[in-house]
Every structure is written in C-alpha cells, then in structure tokens.
Amino acid sequence: MAISPEAHIYEVADLCSKKWTMLRERPFAFLLSAFAGGAFVSFGAMLALSVSAGVPENLAPGLANLLMGMVFAFSLVIIMFSNMTLVTADMAYGLVGVFQSRISWKQFFWGIFVGYVGNCIGSVLFLWIMSQGGGYHAMPWLLRAHEIGVAKTGETAAEIFTMGIICTWTLQSAAILFMKTRDDISKIVITAYGPLAFVAGMNEHCIANIGFLAVPLFQQDIYLAAVANMENVTPVILHWGFGQFGWAHNQLYTVMGNAIGGTLFVAVVFQLVVDPAKLMALYRKQKKQYTYKEKA
Amino acid sequence: MNFDYSPVNPWIWMTSAGAWALVIFVVNRYRRKFHLSDELHQDK
Numbered sequence: 001m002a003i004s005p006e007a008h009i010y011e012v013a014d015l016c017s018k019k020w021t022m023l024r025e026r027p028f029a030f031l032l033s034a035f036a037g038g039a040f041v042s043f044g045a046m047l048a049l050s051v052s053a054g055v056p057e058n059l060a061p062g063l064a065n066l067l068m069g070m071v072f073a074f075s076l077v078i079i080m081f082s083n084m085t086l087v088t089a090d091m092a093y094g095l096v097g098v099f100q101s102r103i104s105w106k107q108f109f110w111g112i113f114v115g116y117v118g119n120c121i122g123s124v125l126f127l128w129i130m131s132q133g134g135g136y137h138a139m140p141w142l143l144r145a146h147e148i149g150v151a152k153t154g155e156t157a158a159e160i161f162t163m164g165i166i167c168t169w170t171l172q173s174a175a176i177l178f179m180k181t182r183d184d185i186s187k188i189v190i191t192a193y194g195p196l197a198f199v200a201g202m203n204e205h206c207i208a209n210i211g212f213l214a215v216p217l218f219q220q221d222i223y224l225a226a227v228a229n230m231e232n233v234t235p236v237i238l239h240w241g242f243g244q245f246g247w248a249h250n251q252l253y254t255v256m257g258n259a260i261g262g263t264l265f266v267a268v269v270f271q272l273v274v275d276p277a278k279l280m281a282l283y284r285k286q287k288k289q290y291t292y293k294e295k296a
Numbered sequence: 297m298n299f300d301y302s303p304v305n306p307w308i309w310m311t312s313a314g315a316w317a318l319v320i321f322v323v324n325r326y327r328r329k330f331h332l333s334d335e336l337h338q339d340k
Contacts (some may be wrong), residue, residue, distance in 0.1 A: 013332075075331070095319070095323065098323055098327070099323055099326055099327065099332075101327055101330040101332055110329065143331040150327075156300035156301065156303070157299065157300055157301065157305040157308055158300070158305070158307070158308065161308050161311075161312075202308070207299070242301075242302075242303045243301050249301060252303055253305075253308060256308065256309075256312045257311070259316075260312065260315045260316075263319050264315050264318065265321050268319060268322055269325070271326070272322075272326075276326075276329075276330050279330075279332065280330060280332060283332055293305075
C-alpha cells in the first residue's frame with residue numbers, strides 16, 4: 001500500500017539523515033557501502049554485456065538494449081535492499097535532506113564526493129577482475145564491449161550531457177519511489193524500473209559507464225590482436241583521457257548531466273509537490289528524533 | 297571553435313551552472329520559509 005506524499009518525502013529525508021550520520025560517524029563504512037554499490041552496478045554491466053553480444057541489429061534494432069535493460073534492472077534492487085550507496089541516488093536523497101534542513105550544503109557535497117569515489121573504486125575493481133576472466137575474451141564479447149565503448153565515447157559532449165540528465169530523471173524517480181510502498185514485491189518492481197528504463201533507453205549513467213567503458217579499455221590489447229587480421233575491421237583506439245573516444249570525456253559530461261537529472265527534475269519536484277503545511281504537521285506529530293546533528 | 301569533444305564546452309558548463317543556481321535558490325528559499333528541522337527540534 002502506498003503511503004501519503006508527505007510521509008513519503010519525510011521518510012526520504014530520514015534515509016538521508018541515516019546515510020549522512022553514517023558518513024560522519026563511520027566514514028570507512030560509508031566508503032565501503034559505496035564500494036559495494038559500485039560493484040553492484042558493475043554486476044549489471046557484466047550481465048548486460050553478456051546477453052547483448054551477437055544480437056543481430058537487423059532482427060530488431062532495440063532488442064539488444066531491451067535485453068541489457070532487463071538484466072541490468074536488478075542492480076538497483078540489490079543496492080536498495082542491502083542499504084548500499086549509489087552516488088546518483090544519494091544526489092536525490094541528499095537534496096531532499098537539504099530541503100528539510102537535515103544536512104547542510106557542505107555535507108551534501110562531501111557525501112556526494114565520497115560516494116562517487118567509493119562507487120568508482122568498486123566498479124573499476126570488479127570490472128578489472130572480470131576482464132581477466134577468459135569468458136569475455138571470446139570474439140562476440142570482445143567485439144560487443146568495444147562497440148559499446150566506441151558508441152559511448154564517440155558521442156559529442158551535448159549528446160552525453162542530455163542523455164545523462166534523462167538517465168537520472170528516470171533512475172532517481174524509481175529510487176525515490178522505493179520508499180513509497182511498504183511491501184517488498186512493490187519495492188522490487190518499482191526499483192527495477194529505473195535501471196531498465198535508463199539502460200534500455202540508451203542513457204548515460206556515470207557509474208554504469210565506468211563499467212561499460214572500463215571493460216573494452218582493459219581488454220583493448222586482446223581486442224586489437226584479435227582483429228589484426230580482419231580486413232573489414234578498422235579498430236578505433238579507446239583511451240582514458242579527454243577528447244573523442246576518451247573515458248574522461250564521457251565521464252565528465254555524464255556526471256554533469258546526472259547531477260542535474262536526479263536533483264532538479266526529481267528531488268526538487270517531489271519536495272515541492274508535497275504540501276508544506278501537511279509536512280510541517282507531520283514533523284510536529286511524529287516527534288521523531290533523528291541522530292544527525294549538523295556540525296557548526 | 298568546435299567544443300564537441302572538449303572538456304570546456306562553454307554551453308554545457310553554463311547550462312550546468314544555471315541549473316545548479318536554480319536548485320540552490322529554490323532549496324534555500326524553501327529552507328528559510330519552512331524551517332522543517334527546527335520544527336522537529338522544538339517538539340523534542
């Protein structure tokens with residue numbers, strides 16, 4: 001059963017308080033939760049690569065995207081049910097917390113930074129381990145990983161930025177609605193919708209892209225050796241820096257887009273839709289004591 | 297000059313800064329008007 005809008009947004013702020021209390025009192029635990037969250041996202045990236053390799057485009061151009069989205073969907077579910085940290089979800093939760101004066105702006109930005117660092121470490125480490133496994137060195141997966149890498153890093157800054165905004169608009173709508181219901185089945189369905197929408201919708205997510213782009217970069221030598229004797233393949237060289245086909249080029253504009261989608265179009269909207277008089281009445285009624293105290 | 301693959305694309309940086317300025321303005325105005333956590337403290 002769905003709860004009232006004011007109770008919902010109050011609980012989102014409560015979650016923000018818990019997360020930022022953890023960051024203040026147990027920063028290593030917070031970093032570890034972000035590490036796990038990054039790895040969980042990479043589980044989805046690995047599965048998406050696995051199921052989309054070799055799918056012929058002439059069968060249906062969107063079929064590979066649909067398959068990727070369907071297997072990626074449960075990444076956010078396992079993050080939410082295990083209380084791990086995903087930086088883009090924290091952007092929405094944190095901003096609701098700032099709205100309700102649970103945390104300050106300084107604490108908000110610090111939490112986002114630590115969450116991003118933890119997510120990056122978890123994602124890159126998992127995918128480095130994965131890229132050492134022989135299964136993904138076979139030709140269909142080598143080609144598919146490289147194809148995804150070239151597509152994402154070959155986009156212009158504006159294309160990446162706009163798809164980054166759309167990504168967190170869909171994903172954080174699902175993440176924030178996770179607390180709208182009480183029963184687990186509804187939570188799973190609502191939460192799975194977010195990653196399904198952004199992956200099948202070909203959007204750009206900063207942590208997912210670390211995974212999608214790190215794999216072809218880690219496997220680039222193997223890929224180049226494999227296609228060296230193919231006359232019809234002209235390999236594109238991916239790199240970690242800025243510029244076309246660069247990891248940093250994609251990451252910079254994805255982060256900038258993601259930072260707007262989940263805040264301006266989700267947190268701000270959800271907070272402002274709630275009647276402030278009813279929310280204030282709920283604050284008075286609940287008399288709920290939260291542990292977080294802002295540092296002066 | 298073509299900024300399609302430059303890290304300093306001025307349109308995107310300005311759009312981003314404008315969006316964040318809007319978010320910060322709206323949030324700060326809301327905080328000043330409603331003081332929700334102050335309400336919580338008064339009730340303790």
